[in-house]
Structures are given as structure tokens and as C-alpha cells.
Amino acid sequence: MRGFSRCAFRRNWAAPQAVACPSCSCSCSSSRLQPRRQFASSTPAKPPPAGLAALPSRQLLSVSGPEATKFLQGIITANITNAEGLPRTDAFYSGLLNATGRVVHDIFIFPFHSGVGLAAQEDGYLIEADACQMARFAKLIKRYKLRAKVTVRTVAQDEASVWQAWDESESPSAPLDLASNASRMVLKDPRAPGLGYRIIQLGSKTPETDIDLSTEDAYTIRRYLHGVPEGQDEILREQALPLESNMEVMNGIDFHKGCYVGQELTIRTKHRGVVRKRILPCMIYDKDKAAPQSLMYDPESDSPEKLTADMIPAETSIGRSGKKGRSAGKWLKGVGNIGLGLCRLEIMTDVVLPGEQAAATYKPENEFVLDWGEEDNKSGVKVKAFVPEWLRSGLTH
Numbered sequence: 279m280r281g282f283s284r285c286a287f288r289r290n291w292a293a294p295q296a297v298a299c300p301s302c303s304c305s306c307s308s309s310r311l312q313p314r315r316q317f318a319s320s321t322p323a324k325p326p327p328a329g330l331a332a333l334p335s336r337q338l339l340s341v342s343g344p345e346a347t348k349f350l351q352g353i354i355t356a357n358i359t360n361a362e363g364l365p366r367t368d369a370f371y372s373g374l375l376n377a378t379g380r381v382v383h384d385i386f387i388f389p390f391h392s393g394v395g396l397a398a399q400e401d402g403y404l405i406e407a408d409a410c411q412m413a414r415f416a417k418l419i420k421r422y423k424l425r426a427k428v429t430v431r432t433v434a435q436d437e438a439s440v441w442q443a444w445d446e447s448e449s450p451s452a453p454l455d456l457a458s459n460a461s462r463m464v465l466k467d468p469r470a471p472g473l474g475y476r477i478i479q480l481g482s483k484t485p486e487t488d489i490d491l492s493t494e495d496a497y498t499i500r501r502y503l504h505g506v507p508e509g510q511d512e513i514l515r516e517q518a519l520p521l522e523s524n525m526e527v528m529n530g531i532d533f534h535k536g537c538y539v540g541q542e543l544t545i546r547t548k549h550r551g552v553v554r555k556r557i558l559p560c561m562i563y564d565k566d567k568a569a570p571q572s573l574m575y576d577p578e579s580d581s582p583e584k585l586t587a588d589m590i591p592a593e594t595s596i597g598r599s600g601k602k603g604r605s606a607g608k609w610l611k612g613v614g615n616i617g618l619g620l621c622r623l624e625i626m627t628d629v630v631l632p633g634e635q636a637a638a639t640y641k642p643e644n645e646f647v648l649d650w651g652e653e654d655n656k657s658g659v660k661v662k663a664f665v666p667e668w669l670r671s672g673l674t675h
Contacts, residue, residue: 508609519547
């Protein structure tokens with residue numbers, strides 16, 4: 279690959295201990311238009327069928343106090359109360375939007391009671407968010423707080439840490455033994471089928487399971503294969519729309535709850551608009567190769583001449599190969615030969631949008647390309663988008 283050194287763009291996603299943002303000093307989003315620091319030395323191997331991975335890229339914020347439920351209800355996209363109007367006791371996925379309906383944070387929320395091993399003296403919620411943006415997240419929550427009787431504080435990694443567990447052999451008749459207990463909070467990941475379980479481990483110990491330890495690399499690769507975005511590198515801060523980020527299909531939005539920040543545009547888009555772009559899993563391939571027929575992770579060689587997905591600058595435009603015209607989408611992030619892109623459905627996929635008879639300009643023979651760099655030293659690969667079955671099903675209901 280001309281003009282790039284592969285080693286220069288590797289970032290270490292894995293970490294044996296849960297530490298905040300191990301590869302940067304909380305400057306993760308300093309420039310989305312430049313190639314990122316990526317995986318450390320070589321492209322990760324294929325994920326194991328079962329694994330338990332620490333997620334140092336995620337961190338926790340505690341919101342507790344007598345008005346914590348009412349306070350959060352007014353700023354998150356999911357409903358924090360049940361059908362009886364009482365605070366939920368189960369964990370769930372949600373998001374925070376700004377006033378114009380753009381995603382500020384994608385989050386998980388875990389209710390807790392005082393005395394469960396946390397420093398909080400009152401009942402409250404642990405909110406999981408992007409670790410690199412935790413200081414900004416805490417500042418935002420405190421700004422919304424005003425006179426609400428809530429206490430907001432960042433949770434140290436040795437007080438509680440975030441993990442993901444999965445086992446592809448799991449079945450309804452043989453579920454994983456991952457129930458919540460006095461030392462952990464567990465949520466079956468609601469974003470996509472088969473993604474696994476989110477675990478909040480209290481204290482500094484590793485969750486007790488029969489599953490072998492894995493890495494955050496493996497979790498990230500599985501997440502890409504499922505087409506699930508996470509964090510502000512993929513759900514771009516104050517740019518991404520929640521529906522374009524699939525948050526409603528990933529069970530992160532309640533369209534029947536009361537007002538919250540950013541609700542107006544979200545509701546209007548849901549009921550009156552057509553969502554023409556969606557975050558999709560993508561696969562890159564050489565320009566002289568045939569387009570892949572199925573999404574598959576294939577670790578690349580360590581050759582410095584080999585271009586891999588983690589070397590592609592974020593927000594690189596996706597264009598139709600050999601043709602000019604409007605952009606078909608933009609690249610977000612990847613590793614090896616897979617990643618995520620924000621794709622125009624009617625151009626890159628066979629998805630038929632509501633109120634339309636067919637995919638507007640989609641043709642099966644069309645191919646798409648990612649090109650970047652100076653005109654006299656341009657690098658690029660072809661890219662193909664895939665629509666996961668869970669998303670396709672969700673778009674038809």
C-alpha cells in the first residue's frame with residue numbers, strides 16, 4: 279500500500295486489566311478524518327466460539343438519589359419505568375440525544391440498590407458509556423441535573439468494570455449460567471440476537487464463569503459481524519441520528535414514553551420520514567477480486583503492503599465503482615477485512631424502503647469503492663454492505 283505504514287496505524291484494543299482508554303489520553307475523537315491508531319501488532323485472529331472479554335473501552339457513571347428515576351426519564355430514549363409506572367429493575371440499552379435529535383452517547387443502564395458493594399448510599403443507576411468520553415459525559419449529566427436531588431459520580435474501574443460473555447453453542451434448552459448476583463449485574467445484550475451478555479462486575483475481580491477469557495478484539499469483531507455499532511467512533515457524536523444508527527431496532531428507543539431531549543425529531547422521523555441510511559456491516563476486498571457473497575471475517579497477513587480495514591480513514595466516502603454521482607455512504611471503522619459503514623439502503627442494498635415499490639437505484643452488479651488520499655497517491659479498496667437478518671426483519675415491522 280502506497281504512502282502508509284501498517285504499523286503506524288495499529289491500535290491495541292485488548293487489555294488484560296480494565297483501564298480507561300488504554301490507547302490514548304482521552305483524545306479519541308481528535309480527528310476523524312485521519313487514519314486512526316489501530317490494533318497493536320497484527321490483525322486479531324478469529325473470535326473463539328465462546329469467550330469472556332473485559333471492555334476497557336467502556337466505563338461507568340453512577341446516578342443515584344431520590345429523583346434519579348425522574349431525572350433520567352427526561353433525558354434518555356428508553357423508558358426507565360415499567361407498565362405500572364414504577365422504576366424498572368432490569369437493565370436495558372438506551373441513548374442520549376442533543377436538542378436536534380443527534381446521538382450524544384449510546385449507553386446501557388443498570389439499576390442498583392444501596393449496599394450492593396458500590397459507594398453510593400442511595401438507590402440509583404450505573405450508566406455505561408464510552409470510556410474516552412466519560413469526563414464529558416459526566417459534565418453533560420451534571421449540566422442537566424440543575425436542582426434535581428441526584429448524585430453523579432464517575433465509577434473507578436477497580437470499583438466496577440464492564441465485560442461481555444458469549445457462547446455460540448448456547449440454546450434455549452442450555453442457556454449460559456450468567457444470572458445476576460451480589461457481585462455482578464447481567465443483561466442479555468438486546469441489540470442483536472447471539473451477541474452475548476453484558477456483565478457489570480463489582481470490585482476488581484474477573485466474573486466467575488465457565489467460559490475462557492478472551493479479548494476485546496474478539497468482542498469487537500463479533501460485534502462488527504452482527505452489524506452493531508458502539509461508541510463515538512461508530513455512532514458519531516452529535517452527527518449520527520438514532521434511527522440511522524439502528525437504535526430503535528436494537529431496542530434502545532421507546533416511542534410511547536413521555537418527552538425527552540431530542541424526542542421531537544426522532545418521533546417525526548419515525549412516523550413521517552423515511553430512513554434512507556443505516557449503519558451496516560461491510561466487507562472490503564481487493565479491486566481486482568470478485569465481490570464476496572457472504573460476510574466473513576478473514577484475518578489478513580502481516581505484510582506491510584496489505585491494506586486492511588483499520589487503515590481506512592474514518593468517514594471516507596463510499597462511491598460507485600467506475601461511476602460518478604452522489605455518495606453511497608461513508609466508512610466508520612473496521613479491522614481486518616470487515617467493519618461498519620453508514621450506507622444508503624436504496625443504493626447499496628436490496629432493501630425496499632416504506633412507500634416505495636423497489637430499491638430505487640440498487641443493481642446487484644454494482645460495486646462500491648473506498649478511495650482516499652491525494653489524487654496522485656490515492657489508495658482504495660472495494661467494499662460491500664450486508665444487511666443482517668435481525669435488521670432486515672426489524673425494518674419490515
